[in-house]
Amino acid sequence: MSVKEATQAVPARVRATPEPARPAKGHRAWDEAPRWQIYLPLGIYLIFTLIPFYWILLFSLRPAGSTSLVPWPMTFDHFEKVWTDRSFGTYFTNSVLVGVATLLMTTLVALAGGYALARFDFKVKRAFMLALLCSQFVPGALLLVPLFEIFAELQMINSLGSVILAETVFQLPLSMILISNFIKNVPYSLEEAAWVDGCNRMTAFRIVVLPLLRPGLIAVGSFAFVHSWNHFLFALMFLNNQDKQTIPVGLNSLMSADSVDLGALAAGGIIAAVPVVIVFAFIQKWLITGFSAGAVKG
């Protein structure tokens, strides 16, 4: 409804969106709406989506003080400054370490647990499933204090390990539920056939099941990476040394400075965005298939 309202409110803007060539008319299948009902709202929404991206790109590339609406003359000064003076180079390395480690740990642990949930019936299974679901309601942000105390006890404050552990733990429940659903979609008979052929359970799993789990694992792994790349509070709380901090913490300190250097902030934002954009472009196709493989339906 509100999309429709918006379309009526801003008709002038619509011209600005490029309209791809109309498909040849002829048969109208059941699912075909009139073209303008697709391109008009989509175009308006895309303006809303893309202007913020353009804005940050513009600020990161145009010289300080410029008010031009196109990034020309182009400068990379902001990037150089942020990367070296504001230690985004270090933050970037830390964020990559945290992201990759979280991805690996989450996927491995969730794969093991997910397999157990999908293929066995065991005593504590119901209780375990219930715990997984309940943990969805436990906000990591509200556990900051006890978590801090645990990590202090373990001497892990100021080590990336604390953030990796915390991220993994909070990614686990959902990842495990998703993976167990993916595994349930692989017929058990395939595995049994492999046993008959002389494989043990592990080999059968590796040869038969794992390749079929690829879309699901890609979805779950990239979730874990993107979440931990983006997450802010754990890094803010558990990492005090500047040389241990991650990109979101760096961005926050750029923002909370007394006079915000907008060019530097924009450049820092672009650096923060690049890896997730790449991951996103890579997984976008898998994401939809991954979810539609029964993921949402539990």
Added chain:
Amino acid sequence: MAQAAAVAKPPAPPRRRRASATPRRLPYLLIAPAALLMLGFIAYPVISVFYYSLQNYNPTKPWRNGYAGFDNFVHAFTKDPVFWDTLVFSAKWVVVEVGLQLLFGLALALIVNQTFVGRGLGRALVFSPWAVSGVLTSAIWVLLYNSQTGITRYLADMGIGSYGTSWLSDTSTVFPAAVVADLWRGVPFFAILILADLQSVSKDLYEAAEVDGASRIKQFWHITLPHLKDAIILSTLLRAVWEFNNVDLLYTLTGGGPAGETTTLPLYIANTSVDAHNFGYASALTTVAFVILLFCSMVYLRLSKFGGESK
């Protein structure tokens, strides 16, 4: 279903080696790492939050530490107006965000589920803010809302808003400004989930409806929406919990201000524990937040008849 087969399996005896040599212990071994991690870093902290909620516990005022009974709770409900303010704001924030995100996400999913030229690119662009972090969203919208150089200046040129006002520091504009910023990032989540579920609607149903002369709107109400019901219920619930708990965006965008105008309960808790070091009180507030979340979720699932007839 699949695991039912698993239980009943007597698989044909393997030729060389028994495939499941330790079928009894294996599932426990497999869930052990996950279970241990969750016990140590979720269950234990939760229990300690419950414990601290009954204590006076403030590392900067150790002489007052000790058992407090229900004092913290009594204080929150009777003597702390900020608590009530943040509770009301949290409810407002969650309802507005989830409602609008669902509405726009559903509309977008229906649009990009059609067949049209440029669909792949359209989908990718529409979904792209999904992967952007709360902090980066803040950074972007801080640039957009800047009173001198932001997009707001150009909007003022067009007669929307006035020059020189910073939307984030004015109490009358900060709420819509923060809502729009979070919508920008939140809508794709719903669009992706709903699109995923749309793909599993059987096309035969639509064809049959077409034959019966049902209009597109009727088809939407009688075929599409019932099919999406469970996905919508589950995703709105997860999203509501997430919106309630997530403090990244508001912490960095408004800091809960101006004048505490945009402080959610979790943000207030974070401030109470991090800035004021009042861990006991923060734990009591956390306990209250748990109970509220759990209660609301139960009521929501019950009222929406989740998993009801549509399966």
